[in-house]
Amino acid sequence: MDTIQSTLCLPNDMSCLTPALAFITELAGTAGFDKPEARQITLAMEEAITNVIKHGFSQGERAEFQIVCELSATGISFVIREKGVPYDPERAAVYTPPASIDEQAASGLGLFLMRKNMDEISFRNLGRE
Numbered sequence: 001m002d003t004i005q006s007t008l009c010l011p012n013d014m015s016c017l018t019p020a021l022a023f024i025t026e027l028a029g030t031a032g033f034d035k036p037e038a039r040q041i042t043l044a045m046e047e048a049i050t051n052v053i054k055h056g057f058s059q060g061e062r063a064e065f066q067i068v069c070e071l072s073a074t075g076i077s078f079v080i081r082e083k084g085v086p087y088d089p090e091r092a093a094v095y096t097p098p099a100s101i102d103e104q105a106a107s108g109l110g111l112f113l114m115r116k117n118m119d120e121i122s123f124r125n126l127g128r129e
C-alpha cells in the first residue's frame with residue numbers, strides 16, 4: 001500500500017467537531033481498523049480536537065487548524081497543526097481513575113483518554129509554526 005495523506009483544515013469552532021470525527025472514523029475504517037478500534041481512535045481525536053478548539057486560542061479568537069492523516073501499510077497517524085497557545089503536557093493535571101464513581105474528577109481526563117486509546121501521542125512546540 002502506498003502512503004496516502006489527507007489534510008482537513010477547520011476553523012476553531014465546536015460546530016466542526018462532528019464532521020471532523022466523521023472524517024477520522026471513515027479513515028480509520030479505510031485503514032482496516034474494526035469498529036471498536038475506530039471508536040478508540042475517534043475518542044482520542046475527539047479529546048485532542050476539543051482541547052485545541054476550547055483551549056488552543058485566546059477567547060474569541062478566530063483561527064484555523066489542520067488535521068493531517070497519513071495512511072500506510074503500517075497503520076494510521078494523525079497530526080493536529082495549530083498556531084495557538086503552546087501546550088505543555090508535563091504541566092497538565094494527572095488523571096488517576098478513581099476507586100469509586102463518586103470520587104471521579106475530570107481534570108486530566110482528556111490526556112488520559114488520548115494516551116489510553118492511541119499507541120503513541122506526542123506534543124511539539126514549533127515556536128511560531
